[in-house]
Amino acid sequence: MKIITCYKLVPEEQDITVKADGILDTSKAAPKINQFDLNAVEAAVEIKALVGECKITALSMGGKALDNPKARKDILSRGPDDLTVVVDEKFEHLLPHQTARVLAAAAQKNGFDLIICGDGSGDLYAQQVGIQLGELLEVATINAVSKIVSAQDGTVTVERALDDEVEVLEITLPAVISVSADINEPTIPSMKTILAAGRKPVTKLSAEDLEIAEIPALVESVSVLAPKQAERKQIIIDGDDEDQVAEFAEHLRKALK
């Protein structure tokens, strides 16, 4: 089985700051693998264990951050056999429908039986790239996969935890699935797998290599701004002695009215 697992590099949330005008400053935030995509990679590793004969290719597209050797090693240390990155300056801040089209072109070039994506990414959290990718490739596609039940050549059976019910689905390959954050607990790479990752093959493609048909403009970004926060009283009692807890309890009592 040929599996592609897609991932995105996003700015480290902890290091994003908000400037006075509400604009986000991501300049000090190092790129890291989107948390939800780690679940996707882990799911691929899980399927490989079930089917035996299997190759996992990690796939990403974006700007020059993808050239970073550390970021490449990071993804490869989590189980993929090789890596394909599509790097172009103009892929730096794509909207989801554009991302899906670039990934579709790359997946077609690579070939696949199953593509696994995360349900969303920590930056835009648009939650549509995986499904759009499957739809563009004209294969079976579904989101919210919460468990891999079984996998063999030609089919995977999965569970899908929805808002009100759980579905067990039999999906004929080729297919694209997006997995939810609770599907697994991503393994932390060991020193051994990190070292081995440095020796795995990497393919770098450019926009030209993919011969992507023109990407339609369907959505435009208008603005990204931090909302104004409501004023809070910020009465903070320092210490948990009897009197201090009693004072806190008094505030709580008033708030209950």
Added chain:
Amino acid sequence: MMSKLSNVWVFSDIASRLPEVIAGGVQLGEKVSAFVIGSEDEIAKAYSLGATHVYYLGEKDTSKIIEDYAETMAHAISNGDTNTLMLLGATKRGKALAAKLGVQLNAGVINDASEVTVADGVTAKHMVYGGLAIGEEKIVSPIALITIGNGVFEAAQADNSKTGEAVSVSFIEPKAAIKCIERRAKQGESVDLGKAKRVIAIGSGIGKQENLQMVADLGAALGAELGCSRPIAETEKWMERERYIGVSGVMLKPELYLALGISGQIQHMVGALGSQTILAVNKDKNAPIFQYADYGIVGDLNKVVPALISAFKG
């Protein structure tokens, strides 16, 4: 200037969200065309809530998944007005359907919209960067697809004098159908934390599972529902997923929110910032939660919680 589209399509895979999507349709469109899958009663329900047209896709078929109706819906939509919007509830199915329709109709998609406006094009706002910011996007394709979050539109009230005939739509086989081999109701009690008046939320600072009892006692004394941060639900699994608060969990708007051992990172806080009064117990005086609190105490919850229980019990 806010204007109206001549027609807005609506669909909800969950019956309880239908009044909100129809309300959105009424606000943004002259006509409201609802897709209905299910019993005849549900056609009547859609009309009573304010749909002006109902397109009936037939009874629920247990072997089909709702997402396999995408081709059928896309066909109906593309036969109608070219400048149009479809509103869906921001459920997992709603998002899957919207993305499929987006490709089939070559249309822009925005999920989890917190605000939708129609001017020249359809514009929507939604949370980005884990709640740090609000992104505003404009859909420039003739057809727009938007899934809306809870409470964006005030639910429409049913008026049984409003009735109509439904148009039957025949099913179009999807290119690659998915077989549903089993369907079961979700385990566990269902809570709607989003509607609670008082919420006590626990975080990793709770330390051990045994401490949940003491928090439950405080909850009983204050008449509060219990909620938590993500690690408690997803890593420890000490509470159901329905109880975790934040950008990827529940959005609260209670009168009172009391955080116990929660650091207050933005991905959690965005779910709590709608609270009228925010209180926090945390042993680290530099914890970000204190920046968002009305009242805070720098202390050990193992000491503070038992003291609060005795202060509020009976």
